[in-house]
Amino acid sequence: MNKVIETILEHRSIRKFEDKLLTDEQIKAIVQSAQAASTSSFVQAYSIIGIKDKQKKARLAELAGGQTYVAENGHFFVFCADLYRHQVIAEINDQDAGEVLESTEKFMVAVIDATLAAQNAVLAAESMGLGAVYIGGLRNQLNEVCELLKTPARVLPLFGVAIGYPVHKPDQKQRLPIEHIYHEDEYEQDKALYLAQLEHYDQEISAYYEKRTNGERKDTWTGQMAGLLARPTRMYMKEFVKNKGFNKR
Amino acid sequence: MNKVIETILEHRSIRKFEDKLLTDEQIKAIVQSAQAASTSSFVQAYSIIGIKDKQKKARLAELAGGQTYVAENGHFFVFCADLYRHQVIAEINDQDAGEVLESTEKFMVAVIDATLAAQNAVLAAESMGLGAVYIGGLRNQLNEVCELLKTPARVLPLFGVAIGYPVHKPDQKQRLPIEHIYHEDEYEQDKALYLAQLEHYDQEISAYYEKRTNGERKDTWTGQMAGLLARPTRMYMKEFVKNKGFNKR
Incomplete structure (x- = not known):
């Protein structure tokens, strides 16, 4: 690097x-x-x-x-x-x-x-x-x-x-899985895989918040996004x- | 640097x-x-x-x-x-x-x-x-x-x-004068100064092309932009x- x-x-x-x-x-x-x-x-x-x-x-x-x-x-x-x-x-x-x-x-x-x-x-x-x-x-x-x-x-x-x-020096927030952001030759056509990637990411983000707040916050990324979409x-x-x-x- | x-x-x-x-x-x-x-x-x-x-x-x-x-x-x-x-x-x-x-x-x-x-x-x-x-x-x-x-x-x-x-390794093209891109506290209000900056830049760009083409090309930046604006x-x-x-x- x-x-x-x-x-x-x-x-x-x-x-x-x-x-x-x-x-x-x-x-x-x-x-x-x-x-x-x-x-x-x-x-x-x-x-x-x-x-x-x-x-x-x-x-x-x-x-x-x-x-x-x-x-x-x-x-x-x-x-x-x-x-x-x-x-x-x-x-x-x-x-x-x-x-x-x-x-x-x-x-x-x-x-x-x-x-x-x-x-x-x-x-x-x-x-x-x-x-x-x-x-x-x-x-x-x-x-x-x-x-x-x-x-x-x-x-x-x-x-x-x-x-x-x-x-x-705040913690860095984990980005979406690279396979979810980066597609090869065409946009991901497999919806089940697409959803599984989001779910996996939700678990990661959730664990991140839980750790950072000693278990108090249990947010997911899609949950945060749903909140944004409602406003x-x-x-x-x-x-x-x-x-x-x-x-x- | x-x-x-x-x-x-x-x-x-x-x-x-x-x-x-x-x-x-x-x-x-x-x-x-x-x-x-x-x-x-x-x-x-x-x-x-x-x-x-x-x-x-x-x-x-x-x-x-x-x-x-x-x-x-x-x-x-x-x-x-x-x-x-x-x-x-x-x-x-x-x-x-x-x-x-x-x-x-x-x-x-x-x-x-x-x-x-x-x-x-x-x-x-x-x-x-x-x-x-x-x-x-x-x-x-x-x-x-x-x-x-x-x-x-x-x-x-x-x-x-x-x-x-x-x-x-192509030559680098000279950007607009820094004073023209970068304003302090408010957008430049002095139109005469603004125009003078553009004219100065035109001279620079023109000299660049002239040098690079042994005098054949005499483009200015505003001339190039006028061309774009016409299409x-x-x-x-x-x-x-x-x-x-x-x-x-």
Whole structure:
């Protein structure tokens, strides 16, 4: 195992950081790493907004549902799908690019571009001894996030990433069995096998929680997922994304 | 600079591979690295299909627009957004999870999950001395791809990743200026500055092509992007994605 794979496999989400800010050099190394990721047809359809302002961080923490580590960290990054840049280019060239920019295809391209960049950023941070956590809670109230960050149309904040010096080292949660995630030549057609894999995984996860809580928690993964499926969340997203000029046609 | 950041910054898309297959151990290390990535609320809403079958690879190469390296590589991975697993869980629990699974929010979650995993996979591969290239061309004819890979509803192939032993080392293309991608505290509000950054970048890219082609090619980035914006592509995506059970409400 080499240093890169070691860093990748060592990943855990860090939710408690030292009260110590990242230096500009660290931020630069993280953003340059993000930029080195592949980008579909070289479109570079994303932007990153780094938050230094303490009040803004506090407000974002509120908006994300009161997650303290959104405010208390070494630096907070917001990764955005960004086709505004291309809108500007269309304007310069007197093009009507609405059809292209508003397509579901380009929405996917922008989300994928931003996410590839983000994962590079996280790994770069982790390789420097820092910890990180993705903040999907940023999508709870995107309208307010956009106002706070003054994003123009065709820019959509997707998630935050809090980075800093870790003060805890949480256990890693066992992922789905590799045979369940990874299929060969075609998607698994054997439903009985598919279900058996899920059941096996449930037993593993259940044992993990039981051990960690001295027998108090007996959750399964499918049980957790059933809980999620029972709670529609962020159902405003379809209209919101459209209003921002994405995913319309 | 550490080994991880070095690997990240060394990235280039490799489109020509030795005729040498990855071992099962290599594939396993790559998939395990993919699985180590963060996943929104632990949903793990993705699957990876590895293609060994030569005929399938050849067909995928055709479908991706005749990209030979889709067929000729060490291994070909297809990364899919996957909410089928959650559909199965809903069925087991007698839940009607349509509203949740078909939401734009969960579509974004699945695309983000799959993409985080993919970037880990690519970096793991690169750290082992392999090269990789993302294949967005897989989205040219997704219907045929889904049939070939026998994916159920609520599974959406997003892109391929060809991995193998590189036989070339292409130049790296200069990314957008860091100040243009990275904003502090709010999105850049100074339009004149924003435009100047694009113009500066155009000059850099233009010089790069001129040097590489002995003066024959004088492309700018905004010129390339204007070209892309003039050609609507994959406009079937909105309906297709919906028919697969994603992004409906």
